[in-house]
Amino acid sequence: MDVKSGLFYVFSAVLLFSAFRVITARNPVHAVLFLVLTFFQAAMVWMLLKAEFLSIALVLVYVGAVMVLFLFVVMMMDINVDSIRHGFWKNFPLAAVVGVLIALEMAAVLMGGFRVIEEPHALAVAGNAAVEISNSKELGKLLYTQYLYPIEVAAAILLVAMIAAIALTLRQRKDSKYVSPSDQVRVKSKDRMVVHKMAATKPTLVEDLTNATDAETKV
CATH class of the missing domain: 1.20.120.1200 (NADH-ubiquinone/plastoquinone oxidoreductase chain 6, subunit NuoJ)
Known part of the structure; x- marks a missing residue:
């Protein structure tokens, strides 16, 4: 070996x-x-x-x-592992039947044996020089020449699936806060902050405090 x-x-x-x-x-x-x-x-x-x-x-x-x-x-x-195993024995007979069926099918294929074929040469003769063949390059040529239309159909299906997944996940919800990026770009400083003019504070005199205390005492 x-x-x-x-x-x-x-x-x-x-x-x-x-x-x-x-x-x-x-x-x-x-x-x-x-x-x-x-x-x-x-x-x-x-x-x-x-x-x-x-x-x-x-x-x-x-x-x-x-x-x-x-x-x-x-x-x-x-994940609660106990809840996952709750219905294990209930579904075990069906799973066992499917497993045995798959094992029998694989055994039928393997017992038939495989045909032994010669390994393809990795070198191709171009003129008098030997050129190495790239497996990935040959696969790419095959995909984009003979199987071009199936590749394009598969790409279109995947694109539609991706757009559908984005549309389903980006639905507007009432309990979520959303701000439009275009509104954030167009916002100005005056829209974010408002300045209110207030009178300047004055120091409190001792006489004013005394008069206020006397007035409260009389009341």
Whole structure:
């Protein structure tokens, strides 16, 4: 067994263990961290299969953005673990049936074996010189030539979804205070502060205090 095969088995074993811990960890934060480890191991397996673009995309998109967001949401929410486990045994039969079905389907695929194909050469001959082929470059050419229209449709759908999410979250509420940024820019100093002219204060004389005291005594 060569080094590549050994690394594949190591990454696969860690991936299976971390995926199992995702659904068995009692602490939600630990489950999210195990899921991050699962994505990293899957990225390493893709790297061994020379799918560098998919490997980097998995790390950047899922680990760098989605899972970090999930981690912060889980840490900020006060999750009651006991209430989550309340209906575990009630839904366990259905989950067991689905799990067994998926395991049987995977076993049917794996027992059939894989066709061994020759590894594509990483060098192409251009004239008399050998030119190295870039996996990411070839994938980019394929995406933006043959699959250009599906990419544009997916981009339009994601844009509509992003605009809809912004519109739903920025609804004006009665219990929230909102100030228009355009009004803040156009405001002037005289609109923020009003100066009232008042008479200057005068020192109180001792005679005035004595007269006021006598008047209160008579009353």
